[in-house]
Amino acid sequence: MSHAPKISRRSFIISTAAAGGGLALGLNIPFGPGVVRAADGSPEVNAWVVIRPDDTVVIRIARSEMGQGTLTGLAQMVAEELECDWAKVTTEYPTPGQSVARKRVWGDYGTVGSRGIRQSHDYVRKGGATARTMLVQAAANEWKVPAPECSAANSVITHKPSGRTTTYGKVAEAAARLEPPKDVALKDPKDWKIIGKPMKRLDTIDKLTGKQVYGADIRLPGMLNAAIKDCPVFGGKVKSFDAGKAERMPGVKKVVRVEGSAIAVIADTWWHAKTALDAVNIEWDGGANAKVSSASIAEMLKDGLGAEQAFVHNEKGDVKAAIAGAAKKLEAVYAYPFQNHVTMEPMNATARYTADRCEVWCPTQNGEGALAATAAASGLPIEKCEVYKLHLGGGFGRRGAIHDYVRQAVLIAKEMPGTPVKLLWTREEDMLHGMYHPVMQAKLTGALDASGNLTGLRIRLAGQSILATIFPQALQNGKDPLSFQGFWPSGEHAFGYSIPNLLIDHAMRNTHVPPGFWRGVNINQNAIFLECFMDELARAAGQDALEFRRKLMAQHPKHLAVLNAVADKGGWGKPAARGVHRGLAHMMAFGSYVAACAEVSVSGGSKVKIHRIVAATDPGYAVNPAQIERQIAGSFVYGLSALFEQECTVKDGRMEQENFHQYNSMRIAQMPKVESIIMPSGGFWGGVGEPTICVAAPAVLNAIFSATGRRIRSFPLKNHGFQMV
Amino acid sequence: MIQLNINGKSFNVDVEPDTPLLWAIREQVGLTGTKYGCGIAQCGACTVHIDGAPVRSCVMTAGAAVGKRITTIEGLAVNGVLTKVQKAWLEHDVPQCGYCQSGMIMAVSALLNDKPKPTDADIDAAITNICRCGTFQQVREAIHAAAKA
Missing domain, CATH: 3.30.365.10 (Aldehyde oxidase/xanthine dehydrogenase, molybdopterin binding domain)
Structure with missing residues (x-):
C-alpha cells in the first residue's frame, strides 16, 4: 500500500447529485440510492469500505499514520466486523476536502492525545459491520433466500442450507445500492479474530525500498x-x-x-x-521578548511556587493541617525544561x-x-x-x-x-520554531505520621499552560486541566493514590515561547514529580518503595495491577545482579494504566547503563499487541533521550539549540532491553502511543538514586554530569 | 554538469560541484529514498554507500562522488528481490514512521558486508543513526536475523 498521491488528484468520483460531487463520469444509477465510487470506479459499500471486483478491500482511514501503527489498528477494527480476508486489505486516506463535502462522514481526523483508536473504535467497527450486513443482504437477494440463512467469513458469503457461496467482490455493486441498516450489533470481544492479534503493519514494504513518499x-x-x-x-x-x-x-x-x-x-x-x-x-x-532568558523564565516559575493564587484540581481533607501536624515533613522542588519534538522529517x-x-x-x-x-x-x-x-x-x-x-x-x-x-524547513529552523514541551516547576510537600504513613501531600505546579496559548477556549474558568494529567480525581488521567489530605494546584506562568503537545504532554514531568517524590517519601519513612505505594493503592486496583506486574517480573525485592539497582514508577494517562521497573548500574559515578526496563500497560483492549510493544519501547527512547540529553534553553528571547549536536538523541548502543507486559483487562478503551512514555524516566531516576544516593530534581541529566552509556 | 554513477547507472547531473551529494541525489536524480534529517552528519538519515562504504551524503559534495560507485536505498533490491536486510526488516516489522530507515538499512547493510556475524558490540559501534520513533530493539533483532539468513 502506498499513500503517495498521484499527480492527478486523489478524488472520489461521486455518481449522483445527492452526494453533491458533480464529478459523475456516466456512472449514474437511474433508480435507487446513489452509489458513491472510488477513483477507480469500484463501489463504496459505505464510507469506510470500498470493494473491488477482484475482492480487494479498501478500508478508509481518517486518522494519520506517523509510525504509531494506527493505520493498521484501525484497519483491523473495520476488517474484524467486515469479516473480510485480511490478506486482501489495503487502506487509503479520504481527503479532508471530501470530509467537508460529505459532512464529516469519517468523523474526527485528529491523531493526537493517543485518541486515534480509543475514540473511534465504535463507529469504525460499525462501519465494518454495516458493510458486512449489506454484502450479506445483497447475496441473499441474489439467491432469493432470507439473509439470516447466510453467513460471511474471509470475504466469502455462504448460504448454509444450500452450500452456495459467493465473494464480496461479486456482490459489492449490488450491496452498494442497498439502504444501510440502521442498527448493527458489534461482535463480543471474545469472538474477535483480527482485533487483538499481532498483525504485521500494512505500511512496511515501501519504507524498506525508498519508495514511501513523505x-x-x-x-x-x-x-x-x-x-x-x-x-x-x-x-x-x-x-x-x-x-x-x-x-x-x-x-x-x-x-x-x-x-x-x-x-x-x-x-x-x-x-x-x-x-x-x-x-x-x-x-x-x-x-519585547528580546531580553528573555531561561534564568528569567525560571525566576518567574519559582515565584509561582509560593504564590497565593493557583488553580486547584484535586483536593481532599486539610493538607495544611496535615503538614503542620506531621511527625516528619519532607519538601522538594523539581524543574522540567523546554523540549523540541525534533521529528526526523523537518x-x-x-x-x-x-x-x-x-x-x-x-x-x-x-x-x-x-x-x-x-x-x-x-x-x-x-x-x-x-x-x-x-x-x-x-x-x-x-x-x-x-x-x-x-x-x-x-x-x-x-x-x-x-x-x-x-x-x-532546515533542521535549524525546526529547532528554533518548535511548539515546545512546556516548562514546569513543582514544589512537593509530604506529611508522614509517626508510623511512616503518608497523611498529606501537597503538589504546587508552576509553569506554562499549553491550552492557554493554543486552545484558550478549552480552559475551564481559566484553569488548564491538562496541566494536571495523571493527577485528576478521576477520569482518563486519574491519580493513583488515596491520601487523606491532598492538594494539587497550578500557578499558571506563561512564557513567550510557544508550547505544544509533546508525546505524553504533561505526564512527562508529572510522573517524575510524583513518582520520584513517592520514592523520597518511602525512604524518609524507612519503607520499601513498593510497599509504601501499595498501602495507598487499595482503592486503585488497576493502577496497582500494573505496578504489581512490573514488580513481579522485574524481580523487585529479590537480589539483583552485582551493581544493578532498580526503580519503580506507575501512572494512569490517556485512559491507560502503565508502570515500569528499571534496572540500572552506574559506573564512575556518572555513566548510567540502563540494562532492562520491564513495562506494563492495561489499555483496556489491546488491538495489536505487537504494535503496542513497539510503542512502549519506542516511547522509552523518546522519553529517555529527553531525560538525559534534551533541553531547549532561551537566551536573548530565542532558543540556543539548533541541531542534534546540541540536542542529542539516544542511539542503539544506549537502548535498554524492554520487556513489555500487555495486560488488557477489558471494558474500557485506553491510549497506547503516549501513556508509557512517562514511567521510564522516574523508574530510571529512582534506580539512579538507589545506585548513587543522588536525587536529581532538574533536567536533563547531562547538566548533572550523567551520561547514558 | 557532473557525471554520477548511482545504482549502476550513469547520470549527468546539473549541479554546482559543491552541492551536497544528498541534494544532487534527491533533487536532480529524483531518488527521494535518501532523506534529509540534519545536514551535519549527525542523524544518518542520508546514509548511502560510496564504493560499498557507508557515507553521510549530506556532508559529502557531489563533486567528490564523481567516479565513485554510489548506492542508494533504491539500489539495494535488484529486480524487486529484497536483500536479506530488507527481508529481515519486513519479517521483524522494524519501521515505525520509517523516515530514518533508509539510512538505517544502508548503515546495517554496510556493516553486514564488513562483518557478516556482528556482535552486539559491533552493532553498537557501527550503527549510530538516530531514530526518533525508537525502533532500536527491532533493529537489533533484525540485524541478528539477517546475519543468520
Whole structure:
C-alpha cells in the first residue's frame, strides 16, 4: 500500500447529485440510492469500505499514520466486523476536502492525545459491520433466500442450507445500492479474530525500498522549492533585509517576506533556495521578548511556587493541617525544561494556489486542521481548498494542533500563483520554531505520621499552560486541566493514590515561547514529580518503595495491577545482579494504566547503563499487541533521550539549540532491553502511543538514586554530569 | 554538469560541484529514498554507500562522488528481490514512521558486508543513526536475523 498521491488528484468520483460531487463520469444509477465510487470506479459499500471486483478491500482511514501503527489498528477494527480476508486489505486516506463535502462522514481526523483508536473504535467497527450486513443482504437477494440463512467469513458469503457461496467482490455493486441498516450489533470481544492479534503493519514494504513518499519527498510538475527563516525571537519581526546578493544566485526566482516575521527564498531546487537564503542579510527586531532568558523564565516559575493564587484540581481533607501536624515533613522542588519534538522529517508543506483553488500536500496529524489552515492562509472558502495527506516522518504532537508550516507554504505559494511550491524547513529552523514541551516547576510537600504513613501531600505546579496559548477556549474558568494529567480525581488521567489530605494546584506562568503537545504532554514531568517524590517519601519513612505505594493503592486496583506486574517480573525485592539497582514508577494517562521497573548500574559515578526496563500497560483492549510493544519501547527512547540529553534553553528571547549536536538523541548502543507486559483487562478503551512514555524516566531516576544516593530534581541529566552509556 | 554513477547507472547531473551529494541525489536524480534529517552528519538519515562504504551524503559534495560507485536505498533490491536486510526488516516489522530507515538499512547493510556475524558490540559501534520513533530493539533483532539468513 502506498499513500503517495498521484499527480492527478486523489478524488472520489461521486455518481449522483445527492452526494453533491458533480464529478459523475456516466456512472449514474437511474433508480435507487446513489452509489458513491472510488477513483477507480469500484463501489463504496459505505464510507469506510470500498470493494473491488477482484475482492480487494479498501478500508478508509481518517486518522494519520506517523509510525504509531494506527493505520493498521484501525484497519483491523473495520476488517474484524467486515469479516473480510485480511490478506486482501489495503487502506487509503479520504481527503479532508471530501470530509467537508460529505459532512464529516469519517468523523474526527485528529491523531493526537493517543485518541486515534480509543475514540473511534465504535463507529469504525460499525462501519465494518454495516458493510458486512449489506454484502450479506445483497447475496441473499441474489439467491432469493432470507439473509439470516447466510453467513460471511474471509470475504466469502455462504448460504448454509444450500452450500452456495459467493465473494464480496461479486456482490459489492449490488450491496452498494442497498439502504444501510440502521442498527448493527458489534461482535463480543471474545469472538474477535483480527482485533487483538499481532498483525504485521500494512505500511512496511515501501519504507524498506525508498519508495514511501513523505511530505518532504513530494515532486509535482513545475514545482519550485522554498527555504525560510522566521525571526528567531518568538514574536519578533523582520526589521530590514537585503536580498541583492541572493537574487543573483543560481536558480533563485524570488525572495519574499512572509507575515512580517520571516524571509523565504523560492528557487528551482531546495539547495539553491537554502544557500541563497543564507546569503540574505536579515536584520531582526526581537521586540519585547528580546531580553528573555531561561534564568528569567525560571525566576518567574519559582515565584509561582509560593504564590497565593493557583488553580486547584484535586483536593481532599486539610493538607495544611496535615503538614503542620506531621511527625516528619519532607519538601522538594523539581524543574522540567523546554523540549523540541525534533521529528526526523523537518516541517514541510507543498502548496499550489490559484485565485479559485488552493491545494496542499503535507504531513499532518490532523487533516482537518491542515485544511482549515489552508483556507485561512489562502483567503479562499474551505470548499475551494484541499489537502492531500502524506505519511509523516514522525509527529509526536508537533504536526497536530498548529499548522504554521502549512500557513507559510500557502502564503509563499500565493507569491507564485499556479506554481506548486514546496517549503521545507532546515533542521535549524525546526529547532528554533518548535511548539515546545512546556516548562514546569513543582514544589512537593509530604506529611508522614509517626508510623511512616503518608497523611498529606501537597503538589504546587508552576509553569506554562499549553491550552492557554493554543486552545484558550478549552480552559475551564481559566484553569488548564491538562496541566494536571495523571493527577485528576478521576477520569482518563486519574491519580493513583488515596491520601487523606491532598492538594494539587497550578500557578499558571506563561512564557513567550510557544508550547505544544509533546508525546505524553504533561505526564512527562508529572510522573517524575510524583513518582520520584513517592520514592523520597518511602525512604524518609524507612519503607520499601513498593510497599509504601501499595498501602495507598487499595482503592486503585488497576493502577496497582500494573505496578504489581512490573514488580513481579522485574524481580523487585529479590537480589539483583552485582551493581544493578532498580526503580519503580506507575501512572494512569490517556485512559491507560502503565508502570515500569528499571534496572540500572552506574559506573564512575556518572555513566548510567540502563540494562532492562520491564513495562506494563492495561489499555483496556489491546488491538495489536505487537504494535503496542513497539510503542512502549519506542516511547522509552523518546522519553529517555529527553531525560538525559534534551533541553531547549532561551537566551536573548530565542532558543540556543539548533541541531542534534546540541540536542542529542539516544542511539542503539544506549537502548535498554524492554520487556513489555500487555495486560488488557477489558471494558474500557485506553491510549497506547503516549501513556508509557512517562514511567521510564522516574523508574530510571529512582534506580539512579538507589545506585548513587543522588536525587536529581532538574533536567536533563547531562547538566548533572550523567551520561547514558 | 557532473557525471554520477548511482545504482549502476550513469547520470549527468546539473549541479554546482559543491552541492551536497544528498541534494544532487534527491533533487536532480529524483531518488527521494535518501532523506534529509540534519545536514551535519549527525542523524544518518542520508546514509548511502560510496564504493560499498557507508557515507553521510549530506556532508559529502557531489563533486567528490564523481567516479565513485554510489548506492542508494533504491539500489539495494535488484529486480524487486529484497536483500536479506530488507527481508529481515519486513519479517521483524522494524519501521515505525520509517523516515530514518533508509539510512538505517544502508548503515546495517554496510556493516553486514564488513562483518557478516556482528556482535552486539559491533552493532553498537557501527550503527549510530538516530531514530526518533525508537525502533532500536527491532533493529537489533533484525540485524541478528539477517546475519543468520
